[in-house]
Amino acid sequence: MTAVGAVPVVASWSEPEGIRPRGTVVVVPGRGEHAAVYERFGRRIAADGYRVWAVSDPAVDEERTCAQVRDLLDRTPSDEPGEAGPAPRVLVGSDTGALWAAGLAAEDGTGIDGLVLAGLPGAGVVTGPPDWDGELALRTSCPTHRARLDGDGAVRRGSLARPVPAGWADRARPGAVGVPVLGLHGAADALSPPAGVRGWYAALHQAELVSITGGVHDALNDQTHRTAAATVVLFLERLRGGAGPVTHTELRGGAL
Known part of the structure; x- marks a missing residue:
């Protein structure tokens, strides 16, 4: 892990010892966050054999984040811990990190094999800065993650009330995104209501939008974080299998 002061800029989680990495995942945080906020998600994905990295918030320093992401995407694949793993190489973005990742894929998708976009910003707005408890409620309904954010002095409070950086929405043109996209969106997301993003996903070439019942804005760190992962x-x-289905339901019956 590389750090500036006490704030991790790039964090990483490797696959279990003795297992060859199955792919590379690069997480782009949202407003107010930093790389280590996604430790729980990173560890869970890494446990399934993927090499996971998290970079800095592009809303703070876009040039720095872009350099971090490009460095990971452009590295020669390696089985050595601490190095970028093989394809598929997938960007996972949350909040404005999702919008930024979509913009990067639209403008220069080199080395990007897929996108996972959680809580993509849409038409919702925060009318005036909420207090910290209100912001936590907007972010996540998971008490564990709320406590983690509440005790993290590096999380920038009040950030969700800030507008999406100028030009990012225009840059994220869905018709220019040429890789498969998975959208994860809380059905109860008050910051970005699902109705405001469905049209964007519908305009993509290859997309799946998953609505999480009762979920709020941070779909990766909500109470349903296991389902999201x-x-x-x-x-x-x-x-890995060529974008085709990996399972087929042969029979469904009875009550679940």
Whole structure:
């Protein structure tokens, strides 16, 4: 892990010892966050054999984030811990990190094999800066993650009330995104209501939008974080297999 002061800029989680990496995942944080906020998600995806990295918030220093992402995408694949792993190489973005990742794929998709976009910013707005408890409620309904954010002095409070950086929405043209996209969106996301993003996903060439019942803005760190991680792993496995289905339901009956 590389750090500036006490704030991790790039964090990484490797696959279990003795297992060859199945792919590379690069996480782009959203407003107010930093790389280590995604430790729980990173460890869970890494446990399934993927090499996971998290970079800095592009809303703070876009040039720095772009350099970090390009460095990871452009590295020669390696089985050595601490190095970028093999394809598929997938960007996972949350909040404005999702919008930034979509913009990068639209403008220069070199080395990007897929996108996972959680809580993509849409038409929702925060009317005035909420207090910290209100911001936590907007971000996640998971008490564990709320406590983690509440005790993290590096999380920039009030960030969700800030507008999406100028030009990012225009840059993320869905028709220019040429890789498969998985969208994860909380059905109860008050910051970015699902109705405001469905049209964007519908305009993509290859997309799946998964709505998480009762979920709020941070789909990767909500109470349903296990379901979100499992959905991401299935997407990664489909990419490894050529974007086709990896399972087929032969029979469904009775009450679940």
